[in-house]
Amino acid sequence: MEILILGGDGFCGWPTALHLSAHGHTVTIVDSFVRRRIDDELGVRSLTPIRPIGERLEAWDSLTGNEIDLAEMDLSEDYSSLRDLLARKRPAAVVHFAEQRAAPYSMKSPAHKRYTIQNNLAVTHNLLTAVVELGLDTHIVHLGTMGVYGYESVPMDLPEGYLTVSYPDRTGRNHSREILYPTQPGSVYHLSKSLDQLLFQFYANNDGLRITDLHQGIVWGTQTDETALDPRLINRFDYDGDYGTVLNRFLVEAAIGYPLTVHGTGGQTRAFINIRDTVRCIQLAVESGAEVSGRVRVMNQVSETHRVSDLAHLVADLLGAEVGSVSNPRKEAHENQLEVRNDQLVSLGLRPIKLATGLLTESVEIVQKYSDRVDTDRIPCTSYWNRDRQAAAEGETVAHPRQETDENELSVRNHSARRIG
């Protein structure tokens, strides 16, 4: 299949591009490299030494003989380049990872909130509009997040995207219908993915677009079979307070003797997936296609659920680390119970990788190998969800509005690398 990977230089996009290329597909990576510029903005770098995209693609070609094409563009702004690329490639599928994907980054400042909403919505909407304009039959596969469902304090049993509900009208007559799961996004980032859902619903219904929305859990791990082939193909590994997902962050902290930064009680239950399952799920989604039905196919891309404090103790026991606790920067329920269905991807062939296997050891080895690259100043999360959460972190009461940066435009948007933090 001819496949475009939007955001194909990122943490999920890069291993997916290689995986699909390895499985016989013709892959084009489309990226603005904004994620690399955000590293500069935040003053952090991937724990693993990732190579420039040119070197990555050259290595892949020389190792496998598979060429991956590259198109550099800002998909949020350069609509005509996107349309021209689609017209030229007429891809069977577009995999859409091209969104700002960190919740803490999205809550850092007014400018970061605005960037996340504007960027993510514009990319998604430009893609949908261009596919309609060109009359393409392209299947759009989008990376959503489990976070759109929300994590309420009542026990939840999450279906896949839809819910069949009933309710009475004024006359007492009962109605029943299937609805998109009513989202309760927990950050501006998660909000942007809830907005995406409504865009997909509209374009599937109005124009018959074929769309699969994958609500993914928190990803852990680094390497896949393909990225492990050569150091030049190594995947990125984020451990900082903004982009480091919880389990990867714990592993780094343990490796350098930093107390594991459990937010609040650690009673939060979350869904997880290994990066190897991520790339496999995308392959299953792409190859299984989606019907023209007026209805978006929504699948939960998750392997298992865990309480955050259980993960911390697992890592602490494995590596002899100390479990710390910091006040929770997020506004969320202290404790929640969660079950998640993943029947669709399992029925397509997913055999989920569970946490208690050799892969945790593999991650540990990577962390230990590169532990001299860690900047401990960047580990704590310093993005606060609201004034109360900031005050809790600072041990203060809320008195005056906090000083915000006067910077209204993020450096990342215009290809320079000024610090704004």
Added chain:
Amino acid sequence: MEILILGGDGFCGWPTALHLSAHGHTVTIVDSFVRRRIDDELGVRSLTPIRPIGERLEAWDSLTGNEIDLAEMDLSEDYSSLRDLLARKRPAAVVHFAEQRAAPYSMKSPAHKRYTIQNNLAVTHNLLTAVVELGLDTHIVHLGTMGVYGYESVPMDLPEGYLTVSYPDRTGRNHSREILYPTQPGSVYHLSKSLDQLLFQFYANNDGLRITDLHQGIVWGTQTDETALDPRLINRFDYDGDYGTVLNRFLVEAAIGYPLTVHGTGGQTRAFINIRDTVRCIQLAVESGAEVSGRVRVMNQVSETHRVSDLAHLVADLLGAEVGSVSNPRKEAHENQLEVRNDQLVSLGLRPIKLATGLLTESVEIVQKYSDRVDTDRIPCTSYWNRDRQAAAEGETVAHPRQETDENELSVRNHSARRIG
């Protein structure tokens, strides 16, 4: 109260600004005047000769002694000007009309779709972000639309914004919860208002913002007590295929002997409200405030429902016109039944103006007075919801993708007035 009216030069914004000013509030109009530039883009003009904003405000001041302040800015792009204005005025309420508000315009081309989503979302999100950044207690009153609910072919009984639903989990245990009404927006414009809803939900919950979202029906009529005081204060009246709402369009068509353009069967049932009720409802919403509850107050701003074909026959009988029929450019149910609750605004004091009164005659007088300003070429709706609808209008089968304009940026965004259509 100190009140900002975003979009205060528009069809609803202008009479609202005057009405609130007349009732003792300190009003500032914030507008980019993009609506006037869209007239230039479309090659149409308001049936009524509206005056430049400076003349409007001067007339109001000289007639009533009430000064209305003016701030010109593009709220979708100029975040710092918005923030500085809010910091200076610290308004008790902001009334937010500053969105592209025509469904057909939003479906005209890829560029119009993209403009509508990007503009409407950016203005709403900039406002929310700025209020959070400044720590203001400002009450945000937003003009939403009944169209977010969707118009399904099953009979609907629309509650006000929320629905209490029940559903079983895997174990058969029943859950019950209140959710935002699951929207089924019927155009990109309506979609933008559905997206707004999620933004409001998030910021009310995360930051405790006080927000009222008014789901308004289709507005008819032109003048209010305030705009009728002097010809220089006259409100705009749109009759063209993009911006003309259905009843106003019928009145113009009848006045000039043009067959009434009923879309499809005319079996669509819609909710309506007179412009005098609009300004009164906004006043009620502003003056009644909204609690800090983590929950958006949603009210239906409607007076009555009618079938479109009934309206056509009412106007035809009144003015001796002919009822025509054109293929429906919209993708929607041919027929639907609709009931709408408006209990909240009624309990706050709304006494709805119904259609069969002198106001229809008042509209007719205005239309007859200015009928020489009508450009009949601009009456038909030439925005098609999708390929099927375009083919139906053209009496063709869908063969090739239609040619789209190669213009990606709308002239209206950068203050010039080139035609793109």
